[in-house]
Amino acid sequence: MDNHTVIETIDLRKEYKRDEFHVIALQKANLLIQQSEFVALMGPSGSGKSTLLYLIAAIDRPSQGRVRVLGQDLQELSDKAIAQWRNENIGFVFQTFNLIPVLTARENVELPLLLTGLSKKQRIEHAQTALKLVGLEDRMSHYPRQLSGGQEQRVAIARAIVTDPALILADEPTGDLDAHSAHEILTILARLNKEQNKTVVMVTHDPHAARFAGKIRYLEKGELLPEGSSPPI
């Protein structure tokens, strides 16, 4: 692993056990992603795409194997340290946007900055910059319910990048959007990748969306297919 490696997973395995029910959500996953890559994760429903993404974001812990992200061995961090680490290094985008309904667009974007040492004034400036970047400078004081789905997802992206993380993880970010809004979102992600050198890992079902990525990795039944494999049918 060199300085340019952003994600490295080694024999990653995740299983869910409850009583006699036992699911292997992910196994033998060895993934290597370099700085400034834009990787799409594809595969049938239930193939383990989200599971892999959550393990990379340290939202979940693996059953076996190791995850190194940005040079940090995730299993070495305590729960409390992981929260802080995620705040600084990961921007996460959900399929369902997950904005806080009682907060305005600007306040939603400002949220992650509350965990930093920035002053109120600096936080507002950063939030405004992030919102400008996604083209929503005129919607700062709108509440989520006053925005379209595409606009909500753009706010969510602004929230993901406001702390200037090196890595953006997106789980089907266009899954709930119409074709036009989806295109806008993908364009923004591609721009963040090209212009700001952000590493982007995006789970998607949509072949059109995957074309924005520089590389596609396929999963099938919990297994990561080798690089360059053709898509499973």
Added chain:
Amino acid sequence: MAIPLSYNFRNLRVRKTTTIMTALGIALTVAVLLGILAMVAGLRTSLQATGHPLHLLVMRKNSASELVSQITREAFMNIRLKNGIEKRADGEPMASAEIVTVMSLPRKNDPEGSNVTIRGLSRVGIGLRPGIRLTAGRWLVPGQREVMVGKSVAARFLNCSIGNTLYFGRGEWKIVGIFDAGKTAFSNEIWGELNQVAADFNRSEVLSSVLLRATDLMALQALKNSMADDQRLFLEGKSEVEYYAQQTATAAPVEFLGIFVAVIMAIGSSFAAMNTMYAAVVRRAREIGTLRVLGFSRGSILLSFVIEALLLSLLGGLLGILLILPLNGLESGTYNNITFSETGFDFRVTPLIMTIGLSFATIMGILGGLLPARMAAKQDILNALREL
């Protein structure tokens, strides 16, 4: 830095119906508690304001109140000659023999009525009550069947205005004056001339008590000792201030019952708050998961929900204070089981009482908020994110 307060305020506003209902429950609980405390505070003020530090109240040994005490006119003649009693300008000792009895009168808001103290006393006796002021009519004229009523009696009992007639003893008594004794217990009494009242109750020789003023505190103690020493008279002297202060014990059962009811209600209100907060945690599961993904710790989630419950209960506390504020200064009365008559008082909504109300609400908020907040904080991020 923690999750901002505005997040909690706005969530409370978004679910305003539940917020208001829950806060109202807390408000009523706080109002009940504060109503009782305000009453007790008022009663204490009334009883504690009564009495002069140099006054000695002489009664038969072991009498709990003037009402059950007996003292002969002969003993009074003895007492008034003792040393250490202050003299009036005309050389008369400041010692007043008095007779105390009770009668039932219909109240303005309760025709069943309650007991009022009737006190027969002389000019010397009236002179011994320093704060007395005539507010209407005139003072008593010796030899007449007439009475004066305290302002609290005039305010709360039927037919107690000037010109009305009261029936007790052997017949009619005309009300000729109303006096204001400030916050003291005397405002709850009816006064007549000593000899008139004593004769009517066939007690010309056996009176109730003697009130006297000592020249100084040393003399007061000496007089007290001499009462105790005189085995024949079988009397005891109590400081007047102490005598009335002891009656505040009357308030204790009311206070106990009130606090008991308030605590039961508080448990109910805490459960209501808990229910509201549990519902909020369940409804906002995905939000909680999202906040965790953004980097907020379990601790800050816990804190945020406890704060929300606190804000809710403080709102209830403030509403409760608003509810009882109109009671401030309101005149009322309660049965005093030492004098067997009513003691009137003003409700006193003091800053201390308001602070107690808010603290009480705070406790309800913490009790109601802690478990739901813990549930919110303990949730697994992934499970939380999967909720709809």
